[in-house]
Amino acid sequence: MKNFCFFVLFLFKFSIVDTAAQEKVILPAIADSLKVNAYSVVRENRLQFIYESDVSGLHKEKLVLTVLNEKGTESANFIYTSDTFRELVKFNGAIYDSSGNLIRKMKMADLKTSEYTDELASDSKTYYYESTVASYPYTIVYEWDVKYKKGIIAFPVFIPQCNFNQSLENASFQLVLPNTMDPIFKTKGEMLMPKKSQDGKNSVYETMVSNCTAIENEPFTDALSSFVPILYSVPRQFSYDKTRGDMSDWKTFGLWQYGLLTGRDILPETIRPILAEISKNCQTDREKVKAVYDYLAKTSRYVSIQLGIGGLQPMPAAEVYRLGFGDCKGLSNYMFAMLKELGIHSVYTVISTVNPRLIHDFASANQMNHVILQVPLEKDTLWLECTNPQLPFGYIHRSIAGHDALLIKNTGGEVCCLPSYPDTLNKESLFVNIELAGDGGGNIDVKQNSELYQYEALTGFVNLDLEKKKEFIRRGIDLTQGSISNLTYSELKSDLPVMQINYRLDYDKYSSKTGSRLFVPVNIFRRGVKTLSAGKRNHPLYISYGYADSDTISFNLPDGYSIEALPKSIDIEQPFGSFISILKNEGGKRITVIQKLQINSGRYDTKFYSAFVNFWSEVNKGYANKIILKKME
Template identity: 40%
Template structure:
C-alpha cells in the first residue's frame, strides 16, 4: 500500500550523541485548496546545521508524481556571517525513478549537498501543484530527528468553507486556529515556537511516536474519480470496501482446483493452510502502484494469471480463494510503522500495508500474504500489537492484533562442554528459538553454509573456534540449531589452574549507560525468555576450586536465576532470564542498569579448576 501525501523534506539520520546538531530557524507550510481536486502547496525550510552530525539535513528530497508536480524551487547556503556561499537552481535537481516496485507514478527530485564548513544555514523553498488525489493534505512535521531544535514553525491551510476540514495534533502543545479567509474560504493555522531538541536515550519509544505532528484531511474527498468520506473509521472502511468490491472473481478452472485441494479436508483451518501454501507456491510479491492502484488491489483473477501482486492484491486474492471454499475473511489495513491509529481521526495516510484476517471458530488467524513463507498465522514484529482496520460491507472496524507473551519469545540452549586439561574444548549446542526470537534468526535459513558459520561464531563465546557440524531447521514459528564446535583455547591456563567460562552464549550482552539525567520513560517493546542448560565436564586430574554464587533477581524489569551444581566430574549451570516488556517510570532507570549489569556479569563469569 502506498503512503499518501507529498513528502518534501531534508532527510536525517539519528545520532546517539547528546549534542544539538541543527536548529530549524523556520519551517513554513502553506496550502491553498482551490477545489476538492486541486491544491497548491508551498514549503520553506531554513536550517542551521551546527556540525557534521547534522550533515544529512543538507539533503533535499521531494516526492512527486504526474499528479504532484514541482512548479518552483530555489535554494541557498549561507555561512555563519550570513555570506551566501551557494545558490541552488531548479535545474540542478536530480531525478530518480528508482523504486522497489514494478511500476509506480512517483519519482523523486533531490539535491545532495555536503557543507564545506560549519555552522552553515541552508534555505529551501518550493511549490507543488496537486490534482485529483487530495485524500489528505500535507502534514505538519516541523521536527524530524533527534538533536534538532525548532525556533519557529507554522502551517496554514486555506480551503473552501464547505469542505469540512478535519485535523488532529500529536505531541504538540498548540492549537489550530480557524478564521475566515477571502472569497468564502476558511483558514486553518497552527504555529509552534522554541521546540527543544529531543534526546535519544536507551530504551525509549521510537522517534516517530515522539515527534510533534499535525494532520489535516477533508471529510469528503475525490480520489482518482473515486468518492468517499473520512468522517469516521466506519466511513473509511466503506470506501475501502468499495475498492475491493467485485474484485474477488476467480476463473472456473481455478475454482475447480481449489475444491479439489480442500473438499477432502476436515477442518477450516486445514483448508486455510492448504490455500495459504498454494499462495506461497504460485505467487510472489511485486507492486504496481499506478493511479488509484496505490489504494485499490488488482483483481484476484489478474493476480492468479500473472502470479504476482502487492500486499493489497495478494491479500484480496487469498480472500477470494477462501471465499470460494466457504471461509469468510476480512481485508485489513494496518501500519507497519505506527502501532496506534488515531481513534477519532480516520485517514488513509496512517496505513501502509494490508493483511488478511480469518476468524475461525476457536481462533482468529492473521495472514501475512505478502510473505507466505512465514508460518500461517504468525504475527510478525512489524504488525504485532498494532491497531488495524477490518474492512467489510458495513464499514471499517478498529481492531488490535495480538502480541506474543514475553515468556513465549523463547531461546532455549542445551550445551555440553567437554573440556581437556590443555584448555581446549568440544562444545555441542542445541538451540531452540520461538516467536520473536525465532523471527530474529529467520535470515539464517536463507544463508549459505559459510555465512551461517560466521553468524554462529558471533553468537557463541568460543576463542579460536572451528565449527565441525552445523544444522539449521524450521518448524512453524520455531528454528532449531544444532552445532558441534571445537575451541582450541576455551579455558585460560594459569599455572596449575584453568579459568573456564561457564556460559559460551549471550556474547556481548549489552548494558546501557548509567546516566542519571533521564528525560523520558523507559520503553521495552519486546520481552523474552532465555533458558540455558549447560553441562561442563571437568578434565581428569582437576577439581573445582572457585565458583560463582547462585543468584536470583526479581524486579519490574526481569526475573533471573542462576544456579550451579556439582555432580562428580560434571558442573551443571542453569540460567533463566525473563526480560519483561512494557513502559516503566524513568526514575527506575538506575535499577534497570543495575539488573542488566548483574546479568551481564553472570554471563561472563568463570569457574576456576585446580590441578589435583
C-alpha cells in the same frame, strides 16, 4: 501500500544584505536552552497548503536549519519523493557559513534524482540533495513547491521537529480552503488546534509552535512521534483518482476502501477445479483455509506494486493468478477470492507494521501501510499474512501482533486489535555440553530451541547455504574462531512455531591459559546489551519486545584440574525483567551453569532508569564472567 509520509520543512524570517563582496545572512543567536542535546536547530519554518480544487492543490514550504555539528549533517539533507499525485515543481536553496556568508546556492537542476525502487511497479521519483559542508555551524535554506493533482486524500502532515536531537525556534502552518469545506484536524503533543479566519471566499486555518527543546535519542526510547508536536489534517469529503469518499470517521473511510475492492475478486474458470482438488479431503473450514494458504505460498510471490488509486487498490485476483505475483493488497485480495470460491468468509484488513495504534477518533489513509486477511471461523479467528510463505499458518508475526487494524466491510470500516503473545512465550533455550581440554581447547555440543518471535528472527536461516548458516551462527557467538560441524535443524510450523538448531563447535582456544590456571568463559552465546550511560534519564523507558532466554551449560573439567573459583550467583527481579545466574559444582568434575533472562515489554517511568542500568550491568557481567580452574600439583 503507499506510505503517505511527508518530509515537512518550512520558512525562516531572516535578513539578507547584499554587500559588494557577496550575499550575507544576518542570523539571530540561538538560545542556550535550544542548544542542549541538539545537533541541529530548525530556526523557523513554514508550511502552506492552498486548496485549488477537488483534485489539485499547491503545497509550499521553506526551511532554515542551522547544523551545529557533524551529527546533525543528515538532518540538513533534502529529500522528496513525487508520484502520480504529487509533483515537485519548484526548488531552490542556499548554504551560509557560521558568519552568515553565502557558501553556495542550489536550484532544481542541482538535485539528484532516482527512480530506483524495490517495487516492481511504481510511479515514484525521488529528488535529493546531500549537504557536504565541512565546517560547523552552518545554516541551510530550502524552498520548494509541490503540485497536488488527481485528488487530495490528505493534507501535508505538520511535524516541524523531524529528528531526534533537533530543537525548534519557530514554525507555522497555514491551510487555505474554500468556505464550503469542513476539514478535520488532530493534534498531538503541544501542537495547538488551528484557528480559523475568513479571507473572502476562503477560510484560512493557521497554527504555530515555538521554542521546542531537542528530544535526546536515548536507548530504549519510544518513537519520536510520541514526543514532538504534530498536526494531522484531512478533507472531510475527498476526491482521489476519479473516486469520491468521506473521511468523517473510520466507518465512512472503510466504505470508500470497500468500493475499491468491487469486482476485483473474480477468478478465472481454470482455478476452480484446482481449488476443488486441494480442498477435497479437508474436514473443516480451517483445514480448507490452510490448503489454500499453502497453495498461495507455492504458486505466487510477493512483489511491491504502488500503482492504482494511489497504491490503495489491489490488482484483480485474476491478474495475480495469471502473473503469479502481487503485493500485500493483491495477494490478500486473491486469497479472499479463493476462500470465497470455497464458501469461506474473510475480511480484507488494513494495518500498520510501524505504528501499533490507530488514532481512533481521526481517520486517515496514511496511518496504515500493509494489508492482511482476517478469516473469522466458528471457534477461531485467523489473521493471514499473505506476503511471506516462510511464516507458519495461523501465526501472527511481530510486525502486526497486538496492532490496531481496520476491517474493510460492506458496512464500512471497523477498528479492531490483533491478538498478541505473552512475552514469556517468546522463548529461546540453549542446552550446551562443553568438554574442556587442559591446553585451553574445547569441544561443544549445542541444542538451540527458538519459539515465536525468537523463531521469527530465524525464518531466513533455512534458505541459507551451509557456509552462510555457519556464518550466521558465528555472528551470535563471542568466540568466532571455532569450527562448526554436525549442523542440523528442524522447524515446527504451527500456531506457536519452533526452530531447533543443533551443531558442534570445536575450539583450539576456548579458555585462556595463564600458568597453571584456565580462565573459562561462562556463556559465549549471550551478549546482553551495550553498556548504558548512568546519567540523567529524560524520557520513560520503552521496551517494545519482551522475551525469555534460558540457558543450561555443562562444563566437563579436563583431567588434572580442580575448581579454584566460581562467579557468585545473581538473582535480580525488577518490573521490567528478571535475571538468574547459578553455577553449581557437580562433584568437582562438572560445573552446571543455569541462566535465565526475562524481559518484559512496556513503558516504565524514568525513576526505574538507575535500576535498569544496574540490571543490565549485572546481566552483562553474568554472561561475561569467568570460571577459574587450577591444575592440581
